Amino acid sequence: MIGVQRLTVAYRGRPALTDVDLHVAAGERVALVGPNGAGKSTLLRAIAGLVEPAAGSIELGGTPLGALDRLAIARRLAVVPQLPQLPFATRVEEVVALGRLPHEHPIRGLRPADRAAIAAAIDRVGVGHLLGRDARELSLGERQLVLLAVAVAQAAPVLALDEPTVHLDLRHQVEVMELLVDLNQRDGTTIVAVLHDVGLAAHFFPRVVVLDRGRLVADGPPAEALDRDRIRDVFGVDPALVRLPAPVQA
């Protein structure tokens, strides 16, 4: 589904990613972890076609990224947006409806199938109680969930997330993780998530990719990818401080 080969990305001459290989098959659930500045977000943005590789190649669904226009990418890959500043009063349902932009009729706009997808996404993410409210007046956590609903409404075969739990309390963090597992298992959506919390990654993701200073240093089941030596080497903390939970039953 995603094929990244010998990818190198540089910002103003400074390498952000070096020689990264990553292959994600359809239906996989992959967590990207690593310290700040490791290149996790850059990798995600490169896969979404927003940064130009200095070297290497990226494929999405078997097609080179360079051969796809923005609309074609948006139909293959949904990325949960970062928290934006909304310039106008915008209702929650109007925000979620933006997830249908890649699918709606270019002139006439939303069709019944689009409206059904919006309603389903609102239901699935559990933001029905927020309908009718101005998205600018919501709490950070509520806004985070609404943005997740945008990406769910986009209904692409791959869902990519950059720190989806960052503004959420513990209960909502777990709920979002469970939603990702459900989207993955029930709908077959391929999930690639950048996570800060190695505990959440180890528990909810059968495959963990560790990045450090722009290089991919581990790729495998959480018990291997996040072993004691790597916790110490990559994150620079005493491994005794990090106790990883058992993986969820897939």
Add this chain to the structure above:
Amino acid sequence: MTAIASNRAGVIGRPRLAQRPLVLAAIGFALLAVAMVAGVAAGSVFVPPGDTLAILAHRLLGLDLPATWTAAQETIVFELRLPRVLTAGVVGAGLAVAGATFQGVLRNPLADPYVLGTASGAALGAAVAVIVPVRAVVLEFGLLHGLAFVGALGAVWLVYRLSRVGGHGQMTSLLLTGYAVGSLLAAGLAMAMFLSGTNLRLIFSYLLGGFESASWLRFATALPLVAGASTLILLRARSLNGFLLGEEAAAHLGVDVRRERAILLGLASLATAAAVTVSGLIGFVGLVAPHVVRLAVGPNARLVLPLAAIFGAILMVVADLAARLAGEIPVGVVTAVIGAPFFLALLRQTRAGYEL
């Protein structure tokens, strides 16, 4: 308890008129028609509305009606007031569409052709065209519109580029840059007046803004430009909606951000230039009309653009009528009296929900 419950239901079920955009459009057109007939009937020489309608029916539809009006009244209605009112409508619609587009693409609720300096750029371009000694009607109009477009495009490009460097919040930066560039362009306009000699009055009329010199010819050049640019913007409503969540999110939602931003800013500059070329600088209509429409139907550009065009036309026709009834004062005075408090209210409101 019931009060709380009903209040909650009221908030969540707050009716939005988005479900009935066609009804809103029909009401808008009816209001526009009333405003236009009033605009044609009223003025220093009053022509009764019945006679006004009869003259219009006689001249436009060719109906053979008994003439209850004088030849002078017919000339006033058909050669002076009708093109004036129609021009005001087209200019209002063009500025409103341009304002809605600038606000959407730049993600700034306070953006409009006037605030951004786009209108000043167009006026300077038009002034330069007036100074250039070319005296063939076709060429003159082409040069006028062409240079006004170049001026508008140059101003918006400059403001956009400059506002991106520097550490201020995006909204403040854009407004301050717009102010600085606008001031510079106004200085250019003053310089053009200084150099203009006999054309001083014409350039001064750009600065003042108004529809005193409206004619069928001017209306006929503005209409296709404004209608064309507005239609092309409406066809890109999807892209405009994508900008709502920010440029990066727009890209993830399938919008080619660089291309669409350039096209939309270009088309909005074209609508601005076409409006400024026939009317001069008239502020705030491009700011007020889209916001009032968004209050009714939400931010969806597919609804906002056409409804803002209708509402902008109504606003301009009424403002011009008020300016005439107040003794031919500049119409910009009327729109400023409405628009400036609106701008300040908007600034207060957005300061709470927007980084500044």
